[in-house]
Amino acid sequence: MNSSSRAGDIVITGTGLFTPAESISNAELVASFNEYVSRYNAARADDIAAGRCEALAPSSEEFIEKASGIKSRYVINKSGVLDPERLCPVIPERAEEEPSVQCDMAVAAASEALAKAGLSGADIDAVIVACSNMQRPYPAMAVEVQAAIGARGFAYDMNVACSSATFGIQAAYNAIVAGSADRVLVVNPEICSAHLAWQDRDCHFIFGDACTAVIVERASVAKSAEQWEVLGTRLQTVYSNNIRNNFGFLNRCDESGIGQRDKLFHQNGRRVFMDVCPMVAEQITDHLGKLAVPVDSLKRMWLHQANLKMNELISRKVLGRDATVEEAPIILDRYANTSSAGSVIAFHLYKDDLKPGDTGVICSFGAGYSIGSVVVRRR
Numbered sequence: 394m395n396s397s398s399r400a401g402d403i404v405i406t407g408t409g410l411f412t413p414a415e416s417i418s419n420a421e422l423v424a425s426f427n428e429y430v431s432r433y434n435a436a437r438a439d440d441i442a443a444g445r446c447e448a449l450a451p452s453s454e455e456f457i458e459k460a461s462g463i464k465s466r467y468v469i470n471k472s473g474v475l476d477p478e479r480l481c482p483v484i485p486e487r488a489e490e491e492p493s494v495q496c497d498m499a500v501a502a503a504s505e506a507l508a509k510a511g512l513s514g515a516d517i518d519a520v521i522v523a524c525s526n527m528q529r530p531y532p533a534m535a536v537e538v539q540a541a542i543g544a545r546g547f548a549y550d551m552n553v554a555c556s557s558a559t560f561g562i563q564a565a566y567n568a569i570v571a572g573s574a575d576r577v578l579v580v581n582p583e584i585c586s587a588h589l590a591w592q593d594r595d596c597h598f599i600f601g602d603a604c605t606a607v608i609v610e611r612a613s614v615a616k617s618a619e620q621w622e623v624l625g626t627r628l629q630t631v632y633s634n635n636i637r638n639n640f641g642f643l644n645r646c647d648e649s650g651i652g653q654r655d656k657l658f659h660q661n662g663r664r665v666f667m668d669v670c671p672m673v674a675e676q677i678t679d680h681l682g683k684l685a686v687p688v689d690s691l692k693r694m695w696l697h698q699a700n701l702k703m704n705e706l707i708s709r710k711v712l713g714r715d716a717t718v719e720e721a722p723i724i725l726d727r728y729a730n731t732s733s734a735g736s737v738i739a740f741h742l743y744k745d746d747l748k749p750g751d752t753g754v755i756c757s758f759g760a761g762y763s764i765g766s767v768v769v770r771r772r
């Protein structure tokens with residue numbers, strides 16, 4: 394391991410993406426949801442007629458696409474989600490000797506990132522699993538991934554909801570600056586389908602599953618021809634209950650709360666939209682200013698992928714005009730919101746055409762509230 398680095402010595406050299414094999418279109422989603430609603434209302438017809446119970450309202454493809462820009466989403470399991478009697482993925486538990494589901498996703502994404510960086514697992518000396526939901530509290534998923542790829546050093550899990558990837562990249566950057574690692578793998582295995590209330594029409598369309606991986610390393614040891622110099626990272630958190638999930642290990646200590654709606658993702662989506670967009674635009678603008686990167690030289694914004702209108706508004710505020718699809722690429726139309734993976738999917742899929750010297754920003758935002766920006770320049 395080398396002594397500590399200065400800013401400018403740290404590069405992103407590889408990215409990877411695992412996309413589940415199955416996907417669900419809005420038409421399929423709405424058909425199964427509306428079947429669930431018909432059955433729910435029919436089973437309670439007398440109570441609904443007598444005003445003792447409220448009828449559920451159907452969902453619509455038109456609303457989903459207009460409100461969010463989402464057309465389909467990838468999921469680990471489709472049949473369980475679309476079964477109107479279940480509306481939850483079927484993901485069988487595995488024996489303790491088998492790799493966990495999140496480890497499998499992480500290794501798939503990491504393998505691509507390692508190959509792109511010209512590295513093997515043994516070259517990595519720190520692994521960070523950064524995502525919204527861990528499938529178990531311990532042993533850390535990151536330690537399992539570290540063993541699975543044959544990495545050295547240390548590993549740990551961290552969670553900052555949708556901002557986990559950028560917070561993970563800053564943690565990797567800091568580890569290299571401090572001299573505690575040379576090459577860090579950051580992976581974001583998001584199984585959002587397992588934390589989504591598919592019975593709730595306000596949010597049943599929002600999320601999908603995916604895993605991304607990023608290799609952050611000291612420039613002096615990097616082997617890859619493709620290098621993205623990290624010009625700077627910035628994080629911000631402001632406490633809010635507007636996006637929340639109360640699932641946790643204390644739930645069993647109060648039986649009255651077990652299985653209640655608040656133990657899955659819930660949000661005040663409109664409030665989130667209004668609160669977060671200005672904060673994100675201000676952070677990007679201020680961060681670029683501090684790094685002396687003129688806004689009109691910015692070639693790309695790889696934004697968190699939650700809502701099309703949010704991204705249009707944020708990029709308009711930053712640029713002072715509408716962004717083109719090249720400047721602010723969208724992947725949520727086919728992936729939906731994959732939490733922390735979203736901005737990295739955009740970076741992974743839409744960076745190859747940029748030239749040496751071109752600058753862009755990876756920016757995530759979500760629950761907490763949390764915002765992370767990573768400004769990169771192609772070498």
Ligand code: CO8
Pocket residue numbers: 451452453456457460461525526554555556585586587588589594595596600636658660661662663665666699700703730732758759760
């Ligand atoms: N079909 C038809 N109508 C509907 C539907 C539907 N499916 N859903 C709602 N409606 C109705 C509403 O009832 C409402 O009717 P009315 O006007 O009569 O009251 C009307 O449509 C409008 O509803 P909304 O005001 O809710 O609609 P919006 O235009 O605000 O759109 C969105 C809703 C798309 C949710 C939007 O507000 C949004 O995207 N907000 C931003 C949210 C966001 O980015 N959240 C971040 C969450 S991610 C994160 O950080 C957490 C990580 C955890 C991940 C793991 C979990 C799974």
